[in-house]
Amino acid sequence: MTQQADPRPAGARRVGIADVAALAGVSPGTASKALNGRGNLREETRQRVRAAAEQLGFAPNSVARSLLSGRTFTVGIITTDSYGRFSIPIMRGVEDSLGVGEMIAFLCDSRDDPIREQHHLRKLLERQVDGLIVAGRRTDARQPLRDKLPVPVVYAFARSANPDDCSVVSDERGAAKLAVEHLVKTGRRRIAHITGPHSHASSRERAIGTTEALAELSMELISEPLFGSWTETWGRFAAAQLLRTHPDVDGVFCGSDVVARGVADGLREAGVSLPTQVGIVGVDNWGVVAEAARPPLTTVDLGLEEIGHRAGDLLLAAIDGHPAPGIHVVSSHLVVRES
Amino acid sequence: MTQQADPRPAGARRVGIADVAALAGVSPGTASKALNGRGNLREETRQRVRAAAEQLGFAPNSVARSLLSGRTFTVGIITTDSYGRFSIPIMRGVEDSLGVGEMIAFLCDSRDDPIREQHHLRKLLERQVDGLIVAGRRTDARQPLRDKLPVPVVYAFARSANPDDCSVVSDERGAAKLAVEHLVKTGRRRIAHITGPHSHASSRERAIGTTEALAELSMELISEPLFGSWTETWGRFAAAQLLRTHPDVDGVFCGSDVVARGVADGLREAGVSLPTQVGIVGVDNWGVVAEAARPPLTTVDLGLEEIGHRAGDLLLAAIDGHPAPGIHVVSSHLVVRES
DNA sequence: GATTGTCAGGAAAAGCTTTTCCCTCTTATG
DNA sequence: CATAAGAGGGAAAAGCTTTTCCTGACAATC
Structure with missing residues (x-):
């Protein structure tokens, strides 16, 4: 690894502050002060040093600077x-x-x-x-x-x-709360929750946040949260299942946009009209998923x-x-x- | 910005090679040689230095090292x-x-x-x-x-x-060639190309590669390449249009997975059975898109x-x-x- | 016994910038 | 006029590691 061939192919030797100082006719220390606005120098000297630095394209070696500071x-x-x-x-x-x-x-x-x-x-x-x-x-x-x-x-x-x-x-629980409140505000009353694996803290937190937010509105989920995986396939499957057990569902909060997109496809293909009959809210605001869904997904952006x-x-x-x-x-x- | 408050809150002073050398009872130079396998040292000395370095948790300051090298x-x-x-x-x-x-x-x-x-x-x-x-x-x-x-x-x-x-x-043209050859190998003969904006070099290259690859097989596209945008919406739209003008299409090479997914949805929802009636190949191998499509997309991975x-x-x-x-x-x- | 050679390790410089301390020259003040 | 003070800038050290050169000690050889 790493022979010591010339490490600078194109651009000649790197210019140091000594070069600038020489060109300006001052000492390196003075040049440093001039460029950094320190010390007590005549304005004309500062200008001269700055001009020299400009001319040479000087950029301080921050490695040396770091070593010191x-x-x-x-x-x-x-x-x-x-x-x-x-x-x-x-x-x-x-x-x-x-x-x-x-x-x-x-x-x-x-x-x-x-x-x-x-x-x-x-x-x-x-x-x-x-x-x-x-x-x-x-x-x-x-x-x-x-x-x-x-x-x-x-x-x-x-x-x-x-x-x-x-x-x-x-704020996982806050995210759930935003979603639930939006669903309720848009007139949904029979709300379900379809989300990712129970082994993920985010699934569990969002589920808890969902029931809490509903409880504050004196409501509850129409069924236990449905835990699955973060895939569209799971979303489609869960949507079908949900329609069988609770055909009167009118709102679904999904644990992620990917799941939400699956749910949307599942519902739509079962003949449910979106968003007229069922409102859906996802989480993530992942552009490629949320915007391409039909209809484009309302979703919670976790920031x-x-x-x-x-x-x-x-x-x-x-x-x-x-x-x-x-x-x-x-x-x-x-x-x-x-x- | 950046007051000079103590920059090391938790972990005490950083240990330097001088500390290691002192603990091992040698000079810093010797310690360096010991740790880097340079110089001419007794094996016992090397061991002693290594032990000291270990004990102190010494890690060389690569800033100093860089300045030198x-x-x-x-x-x-x-x-x-x-x-x-x-x-x-x-x-x-x-x-x-x-x-x-x-x-x-x-x-x-x-x-x-x-x-x-x-x-x-x-x-x-x-x-x-x-x-x-x-x-x-x-x-x-x-x-x-x-x-x-x-x-x-x-x-x-x-x-x-x-x-x-x-x-x-x-290899944009090579990608198109792979796609076309796959379509032909799986029996497709009436092939269309739906892709992104004409202003993108990748769209143009893939389109050229497509016609070239077909020409090598003495075939040609059933219609001019359809340029649009890198969206599912465009894919769905183009699929519908394609079915109107060329209902006998049996293969589509799409300029990206996103477009391909739109095309797949568009065809499927128009009653075309996939992949039985029409084969689709995308480009990108973008997991979240290609795997979630129905059916999961065959695609060209650009590497x-x-x-x-x-x-x-x-x-x-x-x-x-x-x-x-x-x-x-x-x-x-x-x-x-x-x- | 003196010289040469080898082995083990120390001392110091180098790398580049910043900063501190000090020196010199000028100007002001008593 | 002499001294003090201030302005302007130089010299050198510091920061940490690596490397080069050198020194001492010891063994071997003549």
Whole structure:
């Protein structure tokens, strides 16, 4: 690996501050002050140095700068999800937040493998990252990374099992509440809940939130929540089953858009007119699924990008010495389409 | 931004090689040699140093190491796509490839904004990345990043307009050929092509590949290629139209899985039995779309992950002084499902 | 016994920027 | 005029690891 052939093929030697200083006829220290607005220099000298830097296309070597300051303006993102459905908007939010602090992110994919995760962690710490964000694909609590880390950590979407860590999570029950209230507000009274596997915390939370929200309105589900899998096939199957047992259903809250799309297809193909006879609400606001469904799905957006953004902000604050441990809940919002 | 509050909340002072050396009773230089297998040391000394490093949990500060060696073992990935459908598998491939070289990637999202892109470029160069990968979302050629970059660059998926740059691209015509051959092999003779916007190079290339592949078999399309958009709605619409003008169609090659799914729904709901009467082939192998379609879609996988992998390999080679300029084509492969 | 060679490890420089401390020159003040 | 103060800029250290060069000690050889 990595012979020592010339590592700079095209663009000549990199210019250093010494080159700028020489061209401007000052010492490197002075050049540094001129460019960074420090020290006590004549305005004319500053101009001269700036001109020299411009002319040479000087960009400070941030490696040297980091070595001195102990700060790299770099964070590591460890995602357990192979850049999938969930981590993508989260990462975008993180990058947005980090960008304003002139920080930049290393991306590591642990693929749910603890060994891999520790390996990435070590590599990131060697590189002196200023902080870490751990993004998961499931809302179930996860093991903390490791005790006594030398840098702050923020968990995004998948909370840390240690409540003293800083975690940013979605509001699962609030999402269910939004969905239920929307269904009721649009006149639905006989509501069912079709969702994913019972082994997923998000399924269970959303189911609990659903019954709670109905209870607040003195209502209840027309049947027990139907747990299955996060697939369209399950949605279609469950829709058919639901029609057999409860043909009078007029609203379905689905645990995800994928399930909701299956339910919509299942109902429509059984001759149910949507959204006239039955209203459907999904969760995720996953464009390719929700918009292509017939009718386009009304759905609850969990605010993944906002989660990433908050995680980034909290990490920056922690790096600046203002940690905010605990669970931070980002609220969901309803996206009304035609279903 | 960034006060100088204590940047290390939890884990005490970072241990340096000097700490290890002191504990082992040697000089820092000797400790370095011991840990890196350099120099001429007694085996017992090496052991002692290794034990001390272990005990203290020492991890070398790669910032200092980089400053000395001029190599950071870091690359920058600039994607024009907000971590979307295409960049995701590409990035995974890149990470796979880079991982074996113990390299790690900075991720930047330019959101198709040249200003943003230049900004990211500058930040990455300041950080002394060893190389760059530019990943696009469209196959259309793009402007090169900049002339005379001090590090090697590999373009992935979206080739550089400069043919002397190193680009890794998908085989659009080959993909069309695979699809057509599959349709013909499964007995289809009256084949149509429904695809995305004519303004996209990938639509045009796939259409050309389709007619070429048919020509090689002394066949031709039953109608001109139908250009539209990358949506299910277009697929459904085009399917209906196709049935009106060519009710005898028995095979459709679609420019993407999303379109193919629309076509499948459109045909099925018009009473066409799939795949008995009409065979459908898509492009992308996008799980959530292709697998949920009825029937699950046979599709051409463009090998995005492989593109990322190749790009990573080529970049590593270039960093090691073995550049391979030109266009590198990654071949597609057929994924046979039930359509 | 003196010289040469080898082995083990130490000392110091290098890599690039920033920052602290200090020096010199000018100007103002008593 | 002499001293103090301030302005402007230089010199050098610091940050951490690696690498080169060098020194000492010991053994072997003549």
